[in-house]
Amino acid sequence: MSAVLLSGKQLAKTIKQKAQHEARDLEADGLRPTLAVVVATDDGSTHWYVRSIEGTAESAGISCRIVDLGPDATGQVLALVLKDLSEDSSVNGIILQTPLPPGVGTDEMVGHIAPEKDVDGVNPLSLGRLAVGQPSFAPATARAVIEILDHFHIPLAGRNVVVIGRSAVVGKPLSLLLLERDAAVTVCHSRSGPLEKYTKTADVVVVAAGRTGLLNGGHVSSGAIVIDVGTNVLPDGSLVGDVDAGSVRGIAAALTPVPGGVGSVTTSLLLLHTTEAAREQLRALVPGLAG
Numbered sequence: 001m002s003a004v005l006l007s008g009k010q011l012a013k014t015i016k017q018k019a020q021h022e023a024r025d026l027e028a029d030g031l032r033p034t035l036a037v038v039v040a041t042d043d044g045s046t047h048w049y050v051r052s053i054e055g056t057a058e059s060a061g062i063s064c065r066i067v068d069l070g071p072d073a074t075g076q077v078l079a080l081v082l083k084d085l086s087e088d089s090s091v092n093g094i095i096l097q098t099p100l101p102p103g104v105g106t107d108e109m110v111g112h113i114a115p116e117k118d119v120d121g122v123n124p125l126s127l128g129r130l131a132v133g134q135p136s137f138a139p140a141t142a143r144a145v146i147e148i149l150d151h152f153h154i155p156l157a158g159r160n161v162v163v164i165g166r167s168a169v170v171g172k173p174l175s176l177l178l179l180e181r182d183a184a185v186t187v188c189h190s191r192s193g194p195l196e197k198y199t200k201t202a203d204v205v206v207v208a209a210g211r212t213g214l215l216n217g218g219h220v221s222s223g224a225i226v227i228d229v230g231t232n233v234l235p236d237g238s239l240v241g242d243v244d245a246g247s248v249r250g251i252a253a254a255l256t257p258v259p260g261g262v263g264s265v266t267t268s269l270l271l272l273h274t275t276e277a278a279r280e281q282l283r284a285l286v287p288g289l290a291g
């Protein structure tokens with residue numbers, strides 16, 4: 001039996017339509033939602049991704065302001081730009097694309113994004129709020145995983161879920177979101193030992209490590225749901241995940257594809273978060289107008 005393919009395309013479309021609808025409502029209230037994307041690299045795949053966000057945003061009625069500082073930008077300039085955008089009332093959401101120039105620390109830079117505009121939930125304040133259940137934007141990729149599981153009616157309460165990867169943008173926030181949904185969560189990383197020790201008994205395995213072929217059919221049990229967050233560009237330019245899809249497909253019950261899985265939902269969620277941020281900012285400015 002071959003695993004069911006959990007495509008994110010329909011869900012991504014639905015979320016984008018919701019963002020588009022919200023953007024139209026905001027425009028009727030006099031505000032065109034605007035997302036600022038700050039880039040400081042000449043990495044081709046990052047620029048490709050930024051152009052794809054721009055295209056999707058514009059087609060949803062959300063303006064996208066690309067702030068390209070180039071690969072030689074200093075931490076000082078980057079910090080100033082992020083602070084300026086945070087104070088700019090014509091900007092509703094801010095994303096900082098990585099990689100950053102050598103020597104510029106991501107952890108320090110993300111702290112300059114105002115939490116109310118932090119639509120990718122990268123500011124430590126956003127993660128802290130998420131940890132204690134206070135309102136904040138969850139990182140879009142982590143939320144995308146939950147949205148996909150919900151979309152396909154995969155239960156989480158009381159389920160044994162293994163997350164591979166513990167980064168501040170994917171693994172950690174995802175484990176918090178899963179805990180909030182009453183899953184029993186195990187987080188694996190590069191020092192946790194053989195993966196199969198944890199993954200063999202998992203109901204759901206989420207892989208977010210950035211390592212091609214990290215999870216194979218020998219790691220999972222039949223009936224497992226496998227969510228592949230990884231995005232790895234092969235020398236021939238093609239995109240693959242962290243899962244050896246060929247071997248996992250024959251064992252697991254379901255698997256997300258790469259591309260066309262988590263990534264497509266992530267972009268739509270960034271847009272939805274931008275409209276949500278804009279709505280909150282309008283509400284704060286004009287309480288009566290913004291419903």
Ligand code: NAP
Pocket residue numbers: 141164165166167168169170171188189190191208209210211214229230231232262263264266267
């Ligand atoms: P990251 O910061 O490099 O973190 C990778 C994590 O994987 C680390 O916690 C690392 O462990 C763990 N890891 C690495 N090798 C491992 C191994 N052999 N066994 C077990 N764990 C291992 O990466 P990230 O930013 O979280 O991104 C992870 C992947 O998701 C990347 O492929 C990235 O491109 C992709 N991604 C996709 C989307 C999307 O929308 N689809 C969005 C964001 C990221 P240590 O902590 O011990 O080093």
